[in-house]
Amino acid sequence: MKWSEWQQLSNLSPKEFDCGFCGKGIGTNHGYFHQGSGPSTRIYICTNCGCPTFFDQQGNQHPGPILGRDVKGLPNDIENVYREIREDIKNQCFTSAILLGRKLIMHVAVDVAKAKEGESFVAYIEHLEKSNYIPPNASKLLDYLRKLGNEKNHEIKLGNLVESERILGFIEALLFFIYELGGETDES
């Protein structure tokens, strides 16, 4: 979609942000403003992909930026779930992101670290640790993940941005080491 084909674009004060549609960091002054609801209520058009991003009165970005990097060599099902986690965070569905994140970690533990199905989340984390899939200096992260695993099954703990970003960061590193870096070694 060509950004310049939006009609009657206004010249706004320039803004830099990461577009939630194409993932590019852009700077633009093209878009629309709303009369009377404060200086931050704006719609900016991405000059890369042409999609509109809305900034509310508090300056919050909708949709938010896509966090996490693309990882090469992922099996289809893992790639889909990883993308869903990133979409969840972008759309501020943090509880969903954390539940899916836990599911993906368990899946990877069974897939590569020879964990058995039906074990506890903490046991899966320990399998990954014993199989050397956890990077060094990750002890704080491990404590955090274990705490995340201590919730009882009938409880749903509401997630927030910080927690979702931590679990996404862990998954990104895990997937990168196992599938992208590991895949390259296999080919050489």
Ligand SMILES: [Zn+2]
């Ligand atoms: Zn874009």
